[in-house]
Amino acid sequence: MPEVGSVALLMSLLFTIYSIIAYIVGLIKKNKKLLKSAQNGVFTNAILTTVASISLLYALITSDFSIKYVAHYTNQALPLFYKISAFWAGNSGSLLLWFWVLSIYAAIIALSKKPEGAKMRPYASLIIMIIGLFFAALLNFEANPFTELGFVPQDGQGLNPMLQNVGMVIHPVTLYLGYVGFTVPFAFAMAALFLKKSGATWIKLTRKWTLISWLFLSIGIISGGQWAYVELGWGGYWAWDPVENASLLPWLTSTAFLHSVMIQERKGMLKVWNVLLIIITFVLTLFGTFLTRSGVLSSVHAFGESKVGLYFLIFMGVVLAGALNLFAINRKTLESENEFESILSKESSFLFNNLLLVGAAFATFWGTIYPIISEAIRGVKVTVGPPFYNQVNVPIGILLVILTGICPLIAWRKSSFKNLKKNFMIPFVLSLISALGFYVIFNIRSLYPLLATTSCFFVLITIFLEFYRGVKARMKMTDEGVMTSLVRLISRNRRRYGGYIVHLAVIIMVIGITGSSAYQKEMEVTVNKGEVIEYHDYNITYNGLKINEDPNKTTVYADLDVRRNGKSYTTLRPAKQYFKTSEEPVTEVDFKSSIKEDLYLILAGWTDSGQKAIFKVIINPLIGWLFFGVNILIIGTLIAVWPDKRQRSIELLKEMHRDG
Structure with missing residues (x-):
């Protein structure tokens, strides 16, 4: 079986190289047969990586200790459930998982028959395959999971006891599904730049990919926190560990991206911002992988020192330099179609929201890499602890919560006093009353917990009022009952109300974080x-x-x-x-x-x-509340991502017409 896996990986490398060459030549010569052949190569590569992955799973399940990876991460007594999870317990196995997921994503994109985005798809597929080439080369020449020991030991070393937990089965898989998923919007953004298509077509084509990737990344982060809570035995779930931070960074920037693309879709603004955000998000997924494999920082989540970390650092630099160069060349095609008219507008509130998210990401990134910088400059590794992160990110988090209530309700272009009064008077007054109640009845006297709980209450009121007004208006027009009106309101405005449910989930989780952090x-x-x-x-x-x-x-x-x-x-x-x-x-x-x-x-x-x-x-x-909130998050995201064919067709036709 190791021979089957090794041959499949080698063939995968060859087909990846072939697909790249076929795409390049086919695009230059506009040869449809060659482009079709490249697509077939992508599909074949997905089959080969699947064969390699099944081969490794089979070796793990059957305890084939002739394979070094199997002998290192399993033993005879290990339960079947954890033999399967050993697939991603080590460096080479987790890289194979990454490449497998990327290959399947690439095949889905390449074999899509939808007419919209037909011009971009070959370029995006080419970019995805170039990224895949890096992983294929690593797996064949540096981190082959099918390397043989040369002898067969009686038993293996076994899986790290801390990884023998359900959380470590869910956490890595969902995290990787999120990480790898951001390759797709990145590839389409680069394709749009190369083709000088400045509209929002690439955003609309990848909206579902972005949302699902963001959801998987969210689940990965929360399930990782839950694992830490039940397994590490210290009573907490988040310690600002470097690898924890590395997963949070792309979540912050992708959250900013998800919000700012709405401004580009609606107003043709923030085009530069969106391209830069998706570049940064994708590079940060590579940064997180670099941290876990380089050994430059100590972490309970890391794989330890490895040459793979150096290769990731180089690859990350090449990707960043190439993407920024393409961005700089085509910068003039990204001019905004409209200007900000007022600071009191939806556009401005979304921009403030993005600035805060990026600010939090930068502060967290700086705190994470500071030990590396200090060691390089002074020869002493200075550790940055939780007090730094909390001091910076807690006030930013509270402002973000407040904006979560403001952004959906404030008017486009310029908000009038009448609009502000209509949408915010009731939430504002009730929030002041709630603050008094939290202070007097619940004895919440510390500033940040009081601000956090009051802000959460403010957002909950705004969400409730949005649902109430929508249901009331629908009942008046249709004579439907409350529940029927609610269900149909959501089903016919999935993106909007799915977003509100996601906001509700975030607020529930913030309440959990506030209570457990401040009053443990x-x-x-x-x-x-x-x-x-x-x-x-x-x-x-x-x-x-x-x-x-x-x-x-x-x-x-x-x-x-x-x-x-x-x-x-x-x-x-x-x-x-x-x-x-x-x-x-x-x-x-x-x-x-x-x-x-x-x-x-x-x-x-x-x-x-x-x-x-x-x-x-x-x-x-x-x-x-923190761990329950992720269930609401899943429901809200699935509602928001569920296709509305009528609206989608209208939007794509408009955008295709704009792009010519």
Whole structure:
């Protein structure tokens, strides 16, 4: 089977090179047969990468330890579920996953039969295949997952215990689907520049790709935070780790891009801004991959030092230089069709929103690379900690929340006093009242938490009013019931109301972040068997330690009965797991979630054969809102991305006419 995978990768490299040459020659000579042959090469490449990927999966599942990658990341006792996830646990496997996804995306683009964008598609496919060539070369010459050991060991080294978690199955895959997905709008943007098509056709053609990629990236970030919360055993979900930051950076810039393209579609403005944003977003996806593979920064998420990191750095520089050069050559074709007329307008509010998002991205980027710069200049690696990121990004985040409520409701071109009064008077007054309530009733006295909760309440009111006004108007015109009007309102205005639902999801998550960050409580306590831990509303009885064994590990867990406000609440079993392939124990936390808070327990240690145990008890207010919010985010994005054929056809016809 390793021979099949190796041959498939080699053939994939050859077909990638062929497709690139065929596209170039076909475009120069305008040879349709050659362009068709190039498309077939792209499709063949997708098949070959699929064969290579299936070969690696088969080797992992069947424990073919003659392959170095399989021997390094699996063993006989590893459950099947984690043997499959070992596919992306290491450097070469994760690169194959990236190339596999990219090849499938390239085939979908190349084989599309839709007439719109027909001129751009070959150029975009060419760019995607050039990017694919980099990964194909890496997999064949530097990080081949089918490299053989030369002997067959009796067992493998096994998967890192921290990766044996459901979160590490979801997190990398969704993250890569997001990362790779941004290749498509980047490729179409470069194609539009090369063809000097300054309109919004490339944006409309890639809108679905951008939204889905953004959604996958969002899921990847949140699932990564959830993994950290349940697996790392420190009570949090985000530590401003360099690799965490690297995933956040393209999310920030792509969020800015998603908002600013609406201005170009509607007003023919911000063309330069949009091209630069998609270039930066794509390069930042490469930057994140560089960080995980270079070893230049220490991170629990990184693969460690590797030559692949250097190649990514070089490739990232080449892509950035090439894209910016193409942008500079065609800069004059990106002139705006309209000008900003007022600071109090939808256009201006979206621009402010973008500036804040890019500002947050720059601050986070600077904090991430500063240790590298300091080491290069002074010889000392200065670590930038959470206080820096929080000091900069918390106020920016609050302003972004406020703009989330303002942007959808403010008028285009120039907002009148009447418009402002109609849309914002009720939310503003109710927000002031809520601020007083948060301060007096809920005892929220710190400035940032008070501003954050008040801002969230402001946005919730604006979203509710938008739905209320829409449903009310529809009921008046159609005599439909409330639920029927609501469903049809959303289905016939999917992009608009899907966006509102996404905003609602973001606000729910911000509430979770605010509560868990500002009001987390924790204590460490040593108790004897049978003793009760009293902490706030909870009485936790320690019943002793128990042991559970399976072929993969031995688990020592504490048995604890929990009562809340005097009533039986739950049983928790925090544990230490001793894997047969690892010398260090792994902390396995246990917690109980409610809409109000999480009770989170960590077994820190024990003495006297378990008669006495040490626990860390943490109360995380509202943290469940963060992880619940991503479900609303998925629903809202899917509604927004669901095609509306009538509107789409009208918009594309207009844009194609504009582009000639």
